[in-house]
Amino acid sequence: SRVRDLFKQAKESSPCIIFLDEIDAVGRRRGSGFSSGGHDEREQTLNAILVEMDGFESADQVIVVAATNRADVLDPALTRPGRFDRQVSVSLPDIKGRYEILTVHAKRVKLGPDVDLRKIARGTPMFSGAELAAIMNEAAVSATMLDKDFIEQEDLEEARDKVRWGRSRKSRVIEEAERIATAYHEAGHAVLQCLLPDGDPLHKVTIIPRGQAMGATFSFPEKDRYGYSLKWIRATMRVVCGGRIAEQHKTGDISSGAAMDIQQLTTLAKAMVLEWGMSDRLGFVKYTPSDQGDVFGHEKEYSEVTAAVIDEEIQRFANEAYEDARQLLEQNWEKVVAVAEALLKHETLTADEVHGLMRGESLDKPSVSDLLAAESRRQREPSVSAPPKRTEEDDDGLDRGVMPHPA
Incomplete structure (x- = not known):
């Protein structure tokens, strides 16, 4: 079977790591309903994984790692000693972690002097690392489309709202x-x-x-x-x-x-x-x-x-x-x-x-x-904009003041 071939290839390539993502797709608790073709295939795959893991020796130098968001539904046989008996919980980042993640992604773009990443970190509870990266990228795209020289705080806040709640529909006609x-x-x-x-x-x-x-x-x-x-x-x-x-x-x-x-x-x-x-x-x-x-x-x-x-x-x-x-x-x-x-x-x-x-x-x-009227007048008249004022770099070491580069 494919499971046997996978473990055989891993042993031949040792030292090696086998990573099984979304293990709950095949590792759900057995006996939770009437059998069907899908259940039979899933249980056969689970049994094959268990058999192969039991056949490991310490000298094989193969580590099996699995990931899931639903550890509570896994079959007890998977988590017995000698199998997946060591569990590492990776929780969503706290405010300190969110700030550090935002800082990493901010190094790819250019931030304006009004940007406060700590404020964004405070306003993103329960955001994952991927969502925080998406915020920075969406802000860069928005700033570029608005022909800005750098990302401003309002771009980041709008990007956060878009990532969490969806795109705003300002053009929608409402009675x-x-x-x-x-x-x-x-x-x-x-x-x-x-x-x-x-x-x-x-x-x-x-x-x-x-x-x-x-x-x-x-x-x-x-x-x-x-x-x-x-x-x-x-x-x-x-x-x-x-x-x-x-x-x-x-x-x-x-x-x-x-x-x-x-x-x-x-x-x-x-x-x-x-x-x-x-x-x-x-x-x-x-x-x-x-x-x-x-x-x-x-x-x-x-x-x-x-x-x-x-x-x-x-x-x-x-x-x-x-x-x-x-x-x-x-x-x-x-x-x-x-x-x-x-x-x-x-x-x-x-x-x-x-x-x-x-x-x-x-x-x-x-x-x-008033804003719509001013925008209409601005579009009819030629405009000249002054370059942004240069300010000292913030103590976070992030580059501020020129065109953003969305990923």
């Missing part, structure tokens, strides 16, 4: 009624994000369509998070309710635009009850079934009475979040209006601008209409 509903929806999220300090701090809010979303409210944690406190969960659940509430309060109608918000709210409420032991009625107990069992589902590990209580508690947590969010927005409705009207005029607001509007301050920046 005014839908645009108003979107502005109030996002304003509801943004205002609650600012009013609830236990949640993640607001980064920016926009009504520019991106991916499948008509608008978005972006928030990033101040530091890497490895767990969720009850205060954070409660604040986050209230923030996700804010969009539907503000939209309905303004328009008197509801839409499917809150689908992802409802999904996030439900996921958190279920986790509170089933996994995190946060329900007083159910106690410090985990009710989620394990992943052992057949492919057609798991038998419940609790009674029908307990199942009914679980449903009631999930509903209670979700309803409490919705009601609290509704009361907060009604008490601060003038702030929602200020942010929504500014979004209709400017389309995108930073966190500082939102906080200023909530304090009653005016926003001193050109509207989208």
Whole structure:
């Protein structure tokens, strides 16, 4: 078979390393369902790998390495002593790692004096190394297309948003009624994000369509998070309710635009009850079934009475979040209006601008209409641009000031 040929070739080429990527494709736990042609072939491949690994001698000088994102579904036979018994967990980079990765990729391009890679690192939690590389490359492409001499901070932030949430669709024609509903929806999220300090701090809010979303409210944690406190969960659940509430309060109608918000709210409420032991009625107990069992589902590990209580508690947590969010927005409705009207005029607001509007301050920046009119005049008139000012190199040692070179 191909497996035997692979191991035979490795022994003949020793010292040698065999690397099996996505080992879970053939190494899933056996006996998890009825047999089929696909299952039979997969199990035969797994058995062949196990037989070949058992046939190794220390003198063969062949190392077998495998990679997977689903170590929890691997067959126990794979991880027994003498096989894949040594496991190395490679987690996503933390903020320090993200900064170092960005610095490596930044050496290929030219950065402007306003670039702060540490800020980008803080704003990219749960990004992989490949995604961070894509951010730098997308920023370089964008800067080149805009005929810039170097990458600016706004290029990096736009690239980050594109990598995570998809390309913005500024040219999409949107009816005014839908645009108003979107502005109030996002304003509801943004205002609650600012009013609830236990949640993640607001980064920016926009009504520019991106991916499948008509608008978005972006928030990033101040530091890497490895767990969720009850205060954070409660604040986050209230923030996700804010969009539907503000939209309905303004328009008197509801839409499917809150689908992802409802999904996030439900996921958190279920986790509170089933996994995190946060329900007083159910106690410090985990009710989620394990992943052992057949492919057609798991038998419940609790009674029908307990199942009914679980449903009631999930509903209670979700309803409490919705009601609290509704009361907060009604008490601060003038702030929602200020942010929504500014979004209709400017389309995108930073966190500082939102906080200023909530304090009653005016926003001193050109509207989208002003920018479009200025761009139209600029295209009709010849322009002469001065070269960028030279500044001292930052202490990160990165080259700054000339044309970027996208990969």
